[in-house]
Amino acid sequence: MLENKKNVDTAFLGQPRGLSTLFFTEMWERFSYYGMRAILLFYMYYAVSKGGLGFDQGTAASIMSIYGSLVYMSSVVGGWLSDRVWGSRRTVFIGGVFIMFGHIALSVPFGAPALFVSIALIVIGTGLLKPNVSEMVGGLYSSTDKRRDAGFSMFVFGINLGAAVAPWAVPFAANGFGFHAFGNEMNFHVGFSLAAIGMFLGLIQYYFGGKKYLSKESLYPQDPIEKENMRPIIIWTTVGVVALLVIIALLGVTGNLNVSNIIWIITIIAIALPIFYFVMMLSSKKVTKIEHSRVWAYVPLFIAAAIFWAIEESGSVVLALFAANRTVLHIGGWHFAAANFQTLNPLFIMILTPFFVWLWSNWRNQPSAPGKFSVGLMFAGASYLFMALPGIINGTAGRVSPWWLIGSWFIVEIAEMLISPIGLSVTTKLAPKAFQSQMMSMWFLADAAGQAVNAQIVKFYSANTEVSYFLIIGLVSVAFGILLLFLVKPIHRLMDGVD
Template sequence: MTEFWERFSYYGMRAILLFYMYYSVSKGGLGFDKPTAMSIMSIYGSLVYLSSVIGGFVSDRLLGSRRTVFWGGVLIMFGHIVLALPFGAPALFISIALIVVGTGLLKPNVSEMVGGLYSEHDVRRDSGFSIFVMGINFGSLIAPIVVPWAQGKWNFHVGFSLAAVGMFIGLIFYAIDGRKYINPDANQAPDPIKANELKSVITKALLMVVAVAIILVVMALTGVFNIANVITLITVFAIGLPITYFVMMLRSEKVTTEERSRVWAYIPLFIAAVIFWAIEESGSVVLALFAAEQTQLQVGSWTIEPGMFQMLNPLFILIYGPIFARLWVRLGKRQPSSPKKFYLGLIFAGLSYIVMVLPVMMFGTGTKVSPLWLVLSWAVVEIGEMLISPVGLSVTTKLAPKAFSSQMMSMWFLADAAAQAINAQIVRLYTPNSEIMYFSIVGIVSIVVAVILAVMTPRIEKLMQGVN
């Protein structure tokens, strides 16, 4: 229930945030230009995944998972409350900071806590995770229906208020039921910082803060401190961080020859994941704009709010999930290897963008098209997600060097962070006049990379050293 309401609050806010940023002030928005609004939306998503690294550290070394998740939820709730107040752009950026840090504290730790509810050999363990995943997807499904409806009926701030209320309800469930069921070990940090380490940790943290402050001051003094350049700075960091991790793992003396081979095998899969997430995550940016500007939203007497299309992602996951789970069980050892599933997933991701080329070619940019085109695009890309997302989580754990097992798991989240950071730059190129070129180029790039990955698959499988 905690994760249900956390996802309700996050996806409810996300369903209307883009429109809040670029709608005119007379419509209750902030009046940002569309390229800036789309870029902020993308870098926001990138920061959420980057902050998961902080959440892991705080839980492992400082607070323990139970308290880390609770305070993460509190920050998320206050982030939505700030956004619900009519204080303009300053409230937006304060809200982003609170929700980014809060989600970073909550997201990576709440999943780990589910496992802690069961002993190692408890047969209910997989069922528990199934219930947990259903909670995630139902929260993500309901929010884009309810929150955009409230925004359309009243205003944006009422919609953001519902997100805040959702997180508050989640915290109530967490506080009350957590006392009964959560493993007491979750109250303690598993690897607490020792007294002799504290000075070093504080010094490193202060150096990072000072370094960021110096960069921002220099930008201000040289007259380049603006939203676009700050987004570019974050983009460089989001791309540079996973590269640094790969170099560190490949050069580490703690990594065996076999493990190093598996890290090399993981690199092309990581690149494929970045391209996939760049397309999949565009649903709340590029496709959201297409929904608002170029889609028929009147179906009989019913008006579809643009944000409601965000329900298609979790809807198709709920539809496809049991089908693919059954498919892999039936295929058994005959199912495709992880690299094969990855390049098939990339093909579907590319085709989902090719689908969006068709209505623009057929009807032009000045004609609003059937909402079924968006439904079809989401239906196609979510097949790709079924081939890449759960498989990526699994293969990440299998290919991880023992010395970097936890940090390797962070790499999977960093793929999404890097993807959305790249999106923050390229979405500026998306306009009604460039739609055909935008969808075509991104879609073709995905399919071309899929073909390259298919050619490389025998070599990747060899580097995986027996991992399938």
């Protein structure tokens, strides 16, 4: 490893120089991804005369949600390919290339076909890149290197920095860089081009920086698959693809091949996958009695995480629609775009993280993981209950203060601090030894399942249903949080010694 050199590598702010390469790779990847997502919803439902595709608003919102679900499902495949076939460094580069071409597809005016090609490319690329960059960060340090936690903190800061800047830069480009160069319509393709350029810059510095500063171990798979083991994988993959193609063909023959039904198929897959993983682990002879108990403890935490992600990930869907249709887009004399609100998620994470790091480091009798999940779900639900208030107070016909959205985002990011990092930690602790990688996949699948459910329920959001939509989902989250609070002790017993 790099740090085993005679002189410890401290070239990047006291950290290994390789951290700089991975910091900027992920920063640019998040810039491109969140920049694209900041304007994609509007691109889909804006009228063609305004530069959009003219989709129905409900369909556009559903596509946005299932898109996010696909990204997290593909991460499972990306992690496997890195561990067994390509190695992390090559997998990340291939993923970045797919992502760049995905943004390029959106940057050309070829309508809906280009949109769906772009979604496929970016889903594949993000699945290859995202889970493996983090793995390489860990590879920069030995298990005893005290700089590891600080290094990961800097890496996460890079993620959020890219995600915070993009919702300002990309919409600014789509609006003609402040010069109203495109008349009354938006040129979304210019914004998507900026996202493509961001990924290109990330790839360039990753390629050259990786050669110099990343360990050679990252070029090779950690657990290379034997040739004889490839046959069943190829067979089952082929069976799965053929089955999917048959279903699509049947939909086409019966006249039911449409976006809504495709989204339904993906939703079913996103929910079925974690069920399959749970059944596989709970029925495996490789799982000990104690590990079996811990997997059962993880089930309610998984459900809680899925509910949380359904609400948290709605920022680029339901809250984006609220920003565009129901929010006054200025504070005093300062005017901004609806897409700019997407910066609130990473901004509040950067603000809240130091406080929660300090809190968990100094709170001696802090709640267990299930207890934190319980409170986190209540906060997530409260963020939606908060969003119901402007409709209750003022009705849903006019526009309301942007402070409602800002407040809701702040509340849900408190929930994220209680669930996301805690969930990552407890997932590793509860994982059976024989299924450690698969258990980490479960954390990604919780997000995928939450967004897949979102893809079905966002269709019901409109100005007429606004209050009931926020109230029902908010109350469900709060109710499950309260239920989880009563289950903390039983879950903790099932965790069998894991805090």
